[in-house]
Amino acid sequence: xxxxxxxxxxxxxSGEESTITYFLLDYIQKNQRNWKVKPIIHCGDGFQDxxxxxxxxxxxxxxFAHLDSIGFTVKYNNEIIKIGGxxxxxxxxxxxxxxxxxxxxxxxxxxDKKKMFINFERVIDPGTSLTFKLDFRENEEFxxxxxxxxxxxxWNALEVAKTLENGIIVFSSWEEHGGGSTAYLGKFIYxxxxxxxxxxxDITWITDGIKHSKGCVISLRDSGxxxxxxxxxxxxxSDKSRIPFQLEVEDSGxxxxxxxxxSHFPWDWCFIxxxxxxxxxxxxxxxxxxxxxMVSLYKILLKRL
Amino acid sequence: xxxxxxxxxxxxxSGEESTITYFLLDYIQKNQRNWKVKPIIHCGDGFQDxxxxxxxxxxxxxxFAHLDSIGFTVKYNNEIIKIGGxxxxxxxxxxxxxxxxxxxxxxxxxxDKKKMFINFERVIDPGTSLTFKLDFRENEEFxxxxxxxxxxxxWNALEVAKTLENGIIVFSSWEEHGGGSTAYLGKFIYxxxxxxxxxxxDITWITDGIKHSKGCVISLRDSGxxxxxxxxxxxxxSDKSRIPFQLEVEDSGxxxxxxxxxSHFPWDWCFIxxxxxxxxxxxxxxxxxxxxxMVSLYKILLKRL
Amino acid sequence: xxxxxxxxxxxxxSGEESTITYFLLDYIQKNQRNWKVKPIIHCGDGFQDxxxxxxxxxxxxxxFAHLDSIGFTVKYNNEIIKIGGxxxxxxxxxxxxxxxxxxxxxxxxxxDKKKMFINFERVIDPGTSLTFKLDFRENEEFxxxxxxxxxxxxWNALEVAKTLENGIIVFSSWEEHGGGSTAYLGKFIYxxxxxxxxxxxDITWITDGIKHSKGCVISLRDSGxxxxxxxxxxxxxSDKSRIPFQLEVEDSGxxxxxxxxxSHFPWDWCFIxxxxxxxxxxxxxxxxxxxxxMVSLYKILLKRL
Numbered sequence: 001x002x003x004x005x006x007x008x009x010x011x012x013x014s015g016e017e018s019t020i021t022y023f024l025l026d027y028i029q030k031n032q033r034n035w036k037v038k039p040i041i042h043c044g045d046g047f048q049d050x051x052x053x054x055x056x057x058x059x060x061x062x063x064f065a066h067l068d069s070i071g072f073t074v075k076y077n078n079e080i081i082k083i084g085g086x087x088x089x090x091x092x093x094x095x096x097x098x099x100x101x102x103x104x105x106x107x108x109x110x111x112d113k114k115k116m117f118i119n120f121e122r123v124i125d126p127g128t129s130l131t132f133k134l135d136f137r138e139n140e141e142f143x144x145x146x147x148x149x150x151x152x153x154x155w156n157a158l159e160v161a162k163t164l165e166n167g168i169i170v171f172s173s174w175e176e177h178g179g180g181s182t183a184y185l186g187k188f189i190y191x192x193x194x195x196x197x198x199x200x201x202d203i204t205w206i207t208d209g210i211k212h213s214k215g216c217v218i219s220l221r222d223s224g225x226x227x228x229x230x231x232x233x234x235x236x237x238s239d240k241s242r243i244p245f246q247l248e249v250e251d252s253g254x255x256x257x258x259x260x261x262x263s264h265f266p267w268d269w270c271f272i273x274x275x276x277x278x279x280x281x282x283x284x285x286x287x288x289x290x291x292x293x294m295v296s297l298y299k300i301l302l303k304r305l
Numbered sequence: 306x307x308x309x310x311x312x313x314x315x316x317x318x319s320g321e322e323s324t325i326t327y328f329l330l331d332y333i334q335k336n337q338r339n340w341k342v343k344p345i346i347h348c349g350d351g352f353q354d355x356x357x358x359x360x361x362x363x364x365x366x367x368x369f370a371h372l373d374s375i376g377f378t379v380k381y382n383n384e385i386i387k388i389g390g391x392x393x394x395x396x397x398x399x400x401x402x403x404x405x406x407x408x409x410x411x412x413x414x415x416x417d418k419k420k421m422f423i424n425f426e427r428v429i430d431p432g433t434s435l436t437f438k439l440d441f442r443e444n445e446e447f448x449x450x451x452x453x454x455x456x457x458x459x460w461n462a463l464e465v466a467k468t469l470e471n472g473i474i475v476f477s478s479w480e481e482h483g484g485g486s487t488a489y490l491g492k493f494i495y496x497x498x499x500x501x502x503x504x505x506x507d508i509t510w511i512t513d514g515i516k517h518s519k520g521c522v523i524s525l526r527d528s529g530x531x532x533x534x535x536x537x538x539x540x541x542x543s544d545k546s547r548i549p550f551q552l553e554v555e556d557s558g559x560x561x562x563x564x565x566x567x568s569h570f571p572w573d574w575c576f577i578x579x580x581x582x583x584x585x586x587x588x589x590x591x592x593x594x595x596x597x598x599m600v601s602l603y604k605i606l607l608k609r610l
Numbered sequence: 611x612x613x614x615x616x617x618x619x620x621x622x623x624s625g626e627e628s629t630i631t632y633f634l635l636d637y638i639q640k641n642q643r644n645w646k647v648k649p650i651i652h653c654g655d656g657f658q659d660x661x662x663x664x665x666x667x668x669x670x671x672x673x674f675a676h677l678d679s680i681g682f683t684v685k686y687n688n689e690i691i692k693i694g695g696x697x698x699x700x701x702x703x704x705x706x707x708x709x710x711x712x713x714x715x716x717x718x719x720x721x722d723k724k725k726m727f728i729n730f731e732r733v734i735d736p737g738t739s740l741t742f743k744l745d746f747r748e749n750e751e752f753x754x755x756x757x758x759x760x761x762x763x764x765w766n767a768l769e770v771a772k773t774l775e776n777g778i779i780v781f782s783s784w785e786e787h788g789g790g791s792t793a794y795l796g797k798f799i800y801x802x803x804x805x806x807x808x809x810x811x812d813i814t815w816i817t818d819g820i821k822h823s824k825g826c827v828i829s830l831r832d833s834g835x836x837x838x839x840x841x842x843x844x845x846x847x848s849d850k851s852r853i854p855f856q857l858e859v860e861d862s863g864x865x866x867x868x869x870x871x872x873s874h875f876p877w878d879w880c881f882i883x884x885x886x887x888x889x890x891x892x893x894x895x896x897x898x899x900x901x902x903x904m905v906s907l908y909k910i911l912l913k914r915l
Contacts, residue, residue, distance in 0.1 A: 014835050015831070015835035015838050018839055046806075047876060048837060048878070073830070073831055073835075073861075074859070075819065075859045076818055076819035076859070081860075082861065083835065126819065126857050126859045127830035127831070127841075127859050129838075174835070178833070179872060183872065184873070184876055187874045209380065209431065220378070220431065221320070221378055221432070224483060225319055225378075225482050225483075226320065227353060228323075229323055231432075247431050247432055249378055249379070249381070249432050251378075261479070261483070261485040262483070262484060262488065263874065264489045264492045264568065264569060265489055266351055266353050266486070266489055513686055514686035525683070525737035528788070529787075529790075530683075530693065530784070530787050530788075532658060532659070533625050533628075533739075534628055534659075536737075554683055554684070555691075556691040563788070566784070567789060567790055567793065568793070569793045569797045569874060570794055571656055571658045571791070571794055573658070
């Protein structure tokens with residue numbers, strides 16, 4: 001879990017993914033010699049801060065994991081506004097850096113709580129982004145940290161990469177704030193590799209119907225409704241695998257799946273990911289059994305789909 | 306109207322269009338020998354559950370009719386959530402089927418009416434979709450049924466197909482719940498047939514300005530605003546045809562037209578359809594004169610545009 | 611400023627851009643002989659009411675300026691509904707034209723101010739569009755008029771055109787009402803000219819952090835978040851230019867930049883424009899120093915980016 005801890009500590013809110021992109025390209029460079037298949041890497045000019053890895057000669061399914069996190073942007077006089085939908089309780093510690101140096105301060109509220117500020121000793125450059133301060137906690141059962149959403153989805157894809165023989169892994173941007181890369185990454189994959197099955201490697205929620213330790217979640221719908229015949233195929237493979245999993249039915253929330261659905265290509269997609277407590281807070285909490293189930297399910301699905 | 310009644314009774318909410326797709330492919334197979342021109346059919350792999358029919362060598366205009374209906378998804382413990390925007394009054398009868406068999410029950414509400422449930426004797430599989438129970442009523446003046454929106458739009462396209470010499474008919478998916486197929490179907494048509502004029506064969510609303518029996522509606526705008534010069538051309542042809550029609554101006558509502566407008570191709574589009582009372586309920590009601598006007602208008606427009 | 615005044619008086623709300631398109635094509639025809647480089651013009655069939663001008667053999671950056679304005683559509687019995695988000699205070703003068711002739715009247719409200727009407731002596735054809743009546747005011751410091759948003763953005767692009775050696779200028783449609791042309795114009799430019807850097811020539815707001823006469827605004831974010839590395843490059847060039855400018859950080863508002871971001875191509879984009887008071891009203895007000903700064907910044911950026 002050292003790699004996961006490192007990933008959770010990288011400052012890369014929507015629009016500033018390049019830090020985690022460089023980290024991953026370096027990690028891939030160093031580790032791919034130990035992978036079963038060496039992937040073709042598409043990145044750089046024309047791909048912004050995204051990375052596509054293509055494994056084998058006959059990929060049929062692509063894993064999409066978004067790189068970016070939620071966070072805050074500093075406005076004028078240390079007022080802050082949201083990037084995506086972060087929890088913003090008074091007292092949460094934020095970190096960042098501007099032209100004058102490192103920043104660390106707590107969220108405070110003014111004007112009848114209508115405006116948020118960071119409590120810091122000097123005026124921060126407008127436009128500076130801030131993220132939750134990392135406090136990574138691990139015990140026998142749980143991992144707890146900011147940004148398990150979606151550094152755990154990225155980590156899952158890197159685990160699957162180790163033994164992947166045919167398939168595609170996509171690291172995407174802007175998912176937490178309106179999207180903007182998945183459509184063109186999907187276009188590239190569909191046109192060059194004729195792949196149109198997608199699994200969304202992302203983190204979902206503990207709810208009335210979804211419990212810790214009962215297995216990775218396969219989502220039947222959220223705000224988006226995937227094509228049922230594709231989801232049924234996934235459930236059938238998962239059933240036969242005997243790996244524990246849970247089925248989710250929600251009417252809110254969304255993912256890179258929605259962006260694929262609305263794109264100009266006939267993607268079938270399904271959201272598959274471990275559930276977490278304390279969503280979009282510094283204290284996101286995931287059960288280790290659900291992480292193990294997630295990795296196992298992805299390995300089977302990339303083989304059988 | 307036997308065909309329309311059959312279409313209204315097919316269970317095919319957004320995401321599960323395949324049932325109506327198979328029905329239509331079978332219908333087309335059996336009936337196209339009686340059509341003036343035998344169309345080229347595009348469907349299957351790469352088209353998900355959609356169907357494109359191309360008539361003649363010089364198509365200039367495409368009719369878009371969405372296949373899917375509104376409905377409900379079963380969550381946990383028979384709680385239900387919406388697919389699209391259905392009326393959800395207590396007592397409405399819903400039907401569906403899960404792994405244990407057929408389902409029929411009424412909508413009930415709990416928790417201060419914040420949550421909806423289906424009243425049924427056993428726990429239904431989460432993810433099961435439910436639709437309104439069919440009660441098709443016909444008299445001399447009116448047709449009344451669930452899902453005239455948009456099975457009447459589909460029926461209209463099939464009527465036009467009988468004598469169509471040059472043109473395209475598209476049956477699309479997901480229109481009631483966020484869209485997701487029209488953009489790529491439009492891409493295919495534009496790139497392969499260089500067609501960029503679209504008529505949206507769908508059902509609209511009785512309002513202060515739109516009355517039963519006064520003719521099919523040509524919409525000048527809803528939440529989307531089509532290019533005025535294209536709409537003016539349509540009004541001009543319709544005026545000369547002497548077929549009765551009504552002009553609609555609304556600031557809400559939307560259709561496959563909006564998805565075409567936001568797509569990567571220069572579509573001109575216009576919504577043309579009969580108006581109904583009791584929108585998105587089991588009791589949608591359309592006047593037969595408006596249906597006749599709709600079919601006649603489409604026939605003329607496909608010739609003259 | 612005669613040209614700007616003329617542009618502000620053209621009736622061209624979203625969906626009816628053709629009037630300003632013809633005006634501009636005529637203007638370009640007559641004036642391009644005096645420009646440093648004669649552009650290639652893309653317009654007409656396949657481009658709807660949009661215009662693309664390509665200057666030089668090595669364009670690297672495109673300027674996007676939207677042609678359309680906010681306004682109103684007449685419903686039934688002279689009720690009016692919005693096109694985009696116009697200010698709609700009682701008493702504002704609106705103008706337009708229908709089949710029976712010219713229209714001029716003031717906004718009035720009825721039904722507890724829930725409904726808006728235009729006060730006019732006869733019933734106006736439903737679907738007729740209305741725009742603010744022009745009252746162009748100029749003094750030593752300020753320009754004040756309706757529709758500086760975005761006729762000033764268009765005017766800025768025409769100023770830059772005079773000396774532009776390599777670059778693209780795009781005049782787009784529907785920006786004020788849901789978009790619909792920028793995605794496909796961007797597709798054309800990316801595919802034909804391999805250009806993927808965009809500057810959004812549009813007008814922004816006077817706020818707590820943005821003041822009149824302090825220079826053109828470079829926006830770090832609004833509802834959309836552009837890629838930071840691209841914005842940093844722009845700030846760096848602007849800093850070195852010694853032209854005064856201001857940095858904006860907002861969490862609402864949007865532009866053609868959002869449509870480029872969500873499109874199927876890897877656009878880097880940045881919003882750069884003069885700030886105005888009395889946004890979306892007949893009294894939009896911009897400082898002349900900020901206009902001068904806008905033109906100067908665009909000239910430098912088109913050279914150096």
